[in-house]
Amino acid sequence: MTVATSSDAYKTLKTKIETNQARVGVIGLGYVGLPLAHALHQGGLPVMGFDVDEEKPKAIREGRNYLKHLGSDMVTTLRDSKRFEATTDFARLGECDVILVCVPTPLGRHQEPDISYILQTADAIGKTLRKGQLIVLESTTYPGTTREDMMPAVFKAAGARAKDWVLGEDIFAAFSPEREDPGRKSHSTSTIPKLVGGVGKQATELAAAVYRKGIKEVIEVSSAEIAESAKLLENIFRAVNIALVNELKTTLTPMGIDVWEVIRAAGTKPFGFMSFFPGPGLGGHCIPIDPFYLTWKAKEFGCSTKFIELAGEINTSMPHYAIDRAAELLNNHGKAMKGSKVLVLGLAYKADIDDVRESPSFELIQLLEDRGARADYSDPLVPETWAGRKHDLQKKSVALTAASLASYDLVVVSTAHSAFDWNMIAKNSKLILDTRDAMRAHHTALGDRLMLA
Numbered sequence: 001m002t003v004a005t006s007s008d009a010y011k012t013l014k015t016k017i018e019t020n021q022a023r024v025g026v027i028g029l030g031y032v033g034l035p036l037a038h039a040l041h042q043g044g045l046p047v048m049g050f051d052v053d054e055e056k057p058k059a060i061r062e063g064r065n066y067l068k069h070l071g072s073d074m075v076t077t078l079r080d081s082k083r084f085e086a087t088t089d090f091a092r093l094g095e096c097d098v099i100l101v102c103v104p105t106p107l108g109r110h111q112e113p114d115i116s117y118i119l120q121t122a123d124a125i126g127k128t129l130r131k132g133q134l135i136v137l138e139s140t141t142y143p144g145t146t147r148e149d150m151m152p153a154v155f156k157a158a159g160a161r162a163k164d165w166v167l168g169e170d171i172f173a174a175f176s177p178e179r180e181d182p183g184r185k186s187h188s189t190s191t192i193p194k195l196v197g198g199v200g201k202q203a204t205e206l207a208a209a210v211y212r213k214g215i216k217e218v219i220e221v222s223s224a225e226i227a228e229s230a231k232l233l234e235n236i237f238r239a240v241n242i243a244l245v246n247e248l249k250t251t252l253t254p255m256g257i258d259v260w261e262v263i264r265a266a267g268t269k270p271f272g273f274m275s276f277f278p279g280p281g282l283g284g285h286c287i288p289i290d291p292f293y294l295t296w297k298a299k300e301f302g303c304s305t306k307f308i309e310l311a312g313e314i315n316t317s318m319p320h321y322a323i324d325r326a327a328e329l330l331n332n333h334g335k336a337m338k339g340s341k342v343l344v345l346g347l348a349y350k351a352d353i354d355d356v357r358e359s360p361s362f363e364l365i366q367l368l369e370d371r372g373a374r375a376d377y378s379d380p381l382v383p384e385t386w387a388g389r390k391h392d393l394q395k396k397s398v399a400l401t402a403a404s405l406a407s408y409d410l411v412v413v414s415t416a417h418s419a420f421d422w423n424m425i426a427k428n429s430k431l432i433l434d435t436r437d438a439m440r441a442h443h444t445a446l447g448d449r450l451m452l453a
């Protein structure tokens with residue numbers, strides 16, 4: 001594949017983008033794709049949403065909001081617009097001038113990257129590929145995926161039709177990492193600066209022009225690989241720093257030193273320090289998963305990623321640490337873990353969202369049950385569990401009342417949802433293990449009934 005410097009296809013698409021004539025297809029209407037489709041639609045572009053899960057286009061057509069943290073206006077705005085439609089008919093990808101790929105990139109059973117969703121999507125795009133289309137990958141992945149995996153799969157599916165088309169001249173490709181942080185109120189898709197790196201300069205410019213329609217700040221970088229690697233650096237930075245404070249927690253706690261107070265104290269330094277807080281383990285679609293995409297790719301080059309592996313080791317040991325502390329707390333009060341009734345507060349992986357992907361709460365419940373405790377959970381945002389990659393708990397959320405709290409030997413705070421009534425929890429729980437520093441205001445009242453973990 002050769003990369004050219006200028007072409008008619010570039011000029012045509014550029015004009016279409018500038019005049020809001022370029023139709024944007026967003027593949028994967030999940031946490032990333034739905035707000036992105038909305039932001040570009042708000043910027044004036046016609047948008048089509050594609051998903052293999054027919055429930056999502058259907059929900060949008062019916063004005064049903066399926067991602068609560070985004071608010072219901074997003075879905076109804078799209079439903080009511082003549083410039084938006086959602087479909088499961090991938091044959092219609094040919095109608096789009098720009099295609100943004102926002103499909104999952106999970107890990108396989110042996111912690112290896114699973115880019116099968118990207119490849120399936122590439123196959124669908126290839127089948128209707130036409131000259132002048134721009135394809136942008138948003139899914140987090142290892143460097144080289146856009147150029148070496150996705151685009152060859154697109155061309156392969158296009159077959160003889162595309163045999164003379166040149167990447168960067170007739171067809172354009174770029175990578176632009178999503179930086180969503182579901183539940184964060186201070187930023188939205190349109191205000192989070194966006195990186196764009198193309199396979200060739202023209203692709204970078206075209207992709208940047210598309211995003212500038214709906215996103216305030218777009219930063220062009222020199223290649224797709226720079227953009228792919230920058231996203232990994234952002235997530236590895238978090239994973240490593242969380243591991244660092246988790247290690248400090250397990251080191252300072254036996255010394256009788258409160259790690260949360262230490263971090264807040266260090267956080268008063270106005271430069272050169274950024275606060276990260278410990279917890280019961282890592283959760284979400286990104287931080288526990290993405291670093292291992294680089295670890296895997298590094299092996300191809302004979303490199304080892306010691307920092308990433310060590311951070312992974314420390315972070316995955318955190319649920320075990322928390323459960324050891326739970327046993328210690330019960331023991332201090334003359335109770336054995338075996339046979340105890342334990343309530344885990346919060347099933348979502350972080351506060352005020354309903355996303356349970358990779359949530360450490362599942363691991364906590366599993367470990368409690370492995371040690372003979374009877375564990376339940378309470379989460380106002382997650383009424384019941386369903387089968388996930390690792391766990392199938394088949395449990396329903398317990399309603400939080402004074403009586404229900406009092407019926408448990410131990411309450412474990414795993415996710416600090418703002419909907420939780422901490423006063424009621426402090427007043428009615430027999431024992432509390434706090435992995436989130438949610439009970440600070442109640443330390444004195446709780447005394448030795450509380451333990452930090």
Ligand SMILES: NC(=O)c1ccc[n+]([C@@H]2O[C@H](COP(=O)([O-])OP(=O)(O)OC[C@H]3O[C@@H](n4cnc5c(N)ncnc54)[C@H](O)[C@@H]3O)[C@@H](O)[C@H]2O)c1
Pocket residue numbers: 027028029030031032033050051052053056102103104105117120121138139140141178179180181182285286
């Ligand atoms: N959620 C986040 O906060 C976040 C942040 C940054 C980056 N990312 C990355 O963005 C990507 C998407 O994550 P997400 O959180 O939006 O996932 P998600 O599971 O919420 O959404 C993915 C959507 O893609 C659909 N899908 C799956 N296979 C498909 C296919 N072959 N064709 C079309 N649609 C398909 C699913 O039905 C789903 O609706 C991942 O690579 C993730 O790592 C996510």
